[in-house]
Amino acid sequence: MNPLAVIGRLFLGFLQAIGDLTLFAGRAVAQGVSGPWYPRTIVRQMIDIGYYSLPVVGLTAIFTGMVLALQSHTGFSRFEAQSAVATIVVLSMTRELGPVLAGLMVAGRVGASMAAEIGTMRVTEQIDALTTLSTDPFKYLVWPRLLAGLLMLPLLVLVADVIGVFGGYLVGIYKLGFGPEEYIRRTWEFLEVQDVVSGLVKAAVFGFLVALMGCYQGYHSRGGAQGVGAATTKAVVSASILILTANYVVTEIFFSR
Amino acid sequence: MTLQDAATSAKIRIRDLHKSFGEKQVLAGIDLDVAEGESLVVIGGSGTGKSVLLKCILGIMQPDRGSIQIDGQEVTGLGRRGREQVMQKFGMLFQGAALFDSLPVWENVAFGLLQAKKLGRTEARARAVETLARVGLGPDVADLSPAELSGGMQKRVGLGRAIATQPEILFFDEPTTGLDPIMADVINELIARSVRQLGATAISITHDLASARKIADRIAMLYRGKIVWQGPVGQIDDSGNPYVDQFIHGRAEGPIQLDVRAA
Numbered sequence: 001m002n003p004l005a006v007i008g009r010l011f012l013g014f015l016q017a018i019g020d021l022t023l024f025a026g027r028a029v030a031q032g033v034s035g036p037w038y039p040r041t042i043v044r045q046m047i048d049i050g051y052y053s054l055p056v057v058g059l060t061a062i063f064t065g066m067v068l069a070l071q072s073h074t075g076f077s078r079f080e081a082q083s084a085v086a087t088i089v090v091l092s093m094t095r096e097l098g099p100v101l102a103g104l105m106v107a108g109r110v111g112a113s114m115a116a117e118i119g120t121m122r123v124t125e126q127i128d129a130l131t132t133l134s135t136d137p138f139k140y141l142v143w144p145r146l147l148a149g150l151l152m153l154p155l156l157v158l159v160a161d162v163i164g165v166f167g168g169y170l171v172g173i174y175k176l177g178f179g180p181e182e183y184i185r186r187t188w189e190f191l192e193v194q195d196v197v198s199g200l201v202k203a204a205v206f207g208f209l210v211a212l213m214g215c216y217q218g219y220h221s222r223g224g225a226q227g228v229g230a231a232t233t234k235a236v237v238s239a240s241i242l243i244l245t246a247n248y249v250v251t252e253i254f255f256s257r
Numbered sequence: 258m259t260l261q262d263a264a265t266s267a268k269i270r271i272r273d274l275h276k277s278f279g280e281k282q283v284l285a286g287i288d289l290d291v292a293e294g295e296s297l298v299v300i301g302g303s304g305t306g307k308s309v310l311l312k313c314i315l316g317i318m319q320p321d322r323g324s325i326q327i328d329g330q331e332v333t334g335l336g337r338r339g340r341e342q343v344m345q346k347f348g349m350l351f352q353g354a355a356l357f358d359s360l361p362v363w364e365n366v367a368f369g370l371l372q373a374k375k376l377g378r379t380e381a382r383a384r385a386v387e388t389l390a391r392v393g394l395g396p397d398v399a400d401l402s403p404a405e406l407s408g409g410m411q412k413r414v415g416l417g418r419a420i421a422t423q424p425e426i427l428f429f430d431e432p433t434t435g436l437d438p439i440m441a442d443v444i445n446e447l448i449a450r451s452v453r454q455l456g457a458t459a460i461s462i463t464h465d466l467a468s469a470r471k472i473a474d475r476i477a478m479l480y481r482g483k484i485v486w487q488g489p490v491g492q493i494d495d496s497g498n499p500y501v502d503q504f505i506h507g508r509a510e511g512p513i514q515l516d517v518r519a520a
Contacts, residue, residue, distance in 0.1 A: 031337075036372075117359075125355040128317050132349040132428075133418075134341045134373035 024216050031136055032143025045148035049110050050155055057102045061160035064097050065167025073176050086186035089168030094199045098160045100247055103206030107239040114145055114214025115235035119221035119228035145211040153207025154200040198254040206243050213239040268293040268458040274323035276309055283309045285482030296452055296459040298469040301479035307462035311428055316340050348419035349428040354411040356403035362414050363399035369422040392417045392447055409440035420451050429461035433468045445471040466505055
């Protein structure tokens with residue numbers, strides 16, 4: 001086959017996927033906002049995403065904060081700048097590692113389970129059953145998940161920021177010989193509102209993307225157990241890639257202001 | 258009654274319905290009328306387009322061409338809001354029951370009442386328990402999860418969910434598939450009784466002839482996307498139609514060719 005044709009076909013497929021996804025998201029938001037709302041489903045999703053992801057995200061955050069303190073100390077001590085450790089930890093956590101790592105962990109935990117649940121509902125005709133009961137699957141299944149992702153990931157990231165800074169604090173105090181007051185003072189010293197806010201905006205975007213990919217892949221799964229498995233894999237992989245891409249885009253927007 | 262009257266008084270009126278998936282033509286020009294209060298059973302082998310026919314009427318799939326009228330209203334190409342309105346007339350029992358496994362049994366049965374009819378939870382629950390009694394299940398089942406039920410029980414709950422909103426039109430997709438003969442008969446009885454009590458118009462699709470004989474007023478046979486025969490249930494044994502004869506006697510030889518691929 002003509003290699004150019006292969007490239008062209010791949011590119012067209014890529015564009016079509018983007019179009020499909022955009023239409024899916026647009027339909028979910030338009031349908032969801034126009035109501036009726038399903039508060040019980042929304043609350044259940046919020047608990048699932050926010051509360052039950054806490055252990056995973058907390059563990060990730062504390063070890064990340066700890067290793068950040070160690071590594072930045074190694075680097076900065078080479079030119080006598082150890083005092084920057086606390087600042088490096090808090091800026092890295094709030095601006096970058098908090099949202100990205102929490103996003104990736106939630107993609108693995110929540111995105112996968114959304115894809116599996118909605119995918120199973122698709123192949124067992126439960127989504128068709130919703131339609132026959134005059135209930136729009138976009139309002140009942142997709143929108144509550146998107147909304148829960150959008151609202152809960154910023155809260156998770158806020159917790160992750162605090163835990164991550166605490167991890168850095170522990171290492172700073174017990175291993176690197178900082179005084180507690182000094183470490184905390186240096187943590188606050190150069191921290192700006194925008195550092196935290198940009199991280200929370202990222203978190204909201206990532207939460208939306210994770211839920212979107214979980215719902216989209218699940219909704220379009222085909223062909224029984226194997227199809228649901230494939231949808232789950234695709235949901236996690238595509239959400240992770242989108243998170244890393246969107247991370248650059250959002251950083252660029254905040255950076256250029 | 259003239260032909261014109263018959264057409265206008267039909268609850269469901271289908272004309273020239275076509276649907277293809279890629280190369281494969283699944284529905285190749287279906288014409289079908291179902292009168293108000295009539296129970297029609299569509300028979301045919303696997304992969305002859307029976308499910309696709311139901312899904313087109315329900316709007317889950319869009320037909321390529323043709324017309325579907327319900328109470329004289331054209332429903333192909335209906336917008337989302339109009340479709341939801343029309344769906345209020347429908348109840349459907351799915352092949353695998355398709356119960357929502359995240360909800361307890363009573364919320365499954367009351368789903369249409371809670372969502373579409375906006376009933377309060379206490380009242381909806383009471384109605385659900387009533388409906389469960391009508392399909393032969395006790396109130397103790399109400400709080401179980403669907404996964405705790407056997408296949409036959411799930412079918413009963415599915416039937417309960419379909420009839421709970423007292424729909425005008427009921428669809429049954431392979432209602433007895435996967436059940437033992439006794440449970441199948443119980444489900445057939447329940448279906449026949451529910452349809453009669455509601456005075457509903459019903460379309461069932463099945464390849465189980467015992468089931469068809471029990472719930473049908475009229476039978477239509479589907480083969481390769483077309484209706485090859487239709488008539489009152491009493492005439493099925495002497496239809497004189499080679500397709501029907503081959504199907505009801507379960508013979509491998511005859512005009513019906515088996516397709517390998519699913520629709």
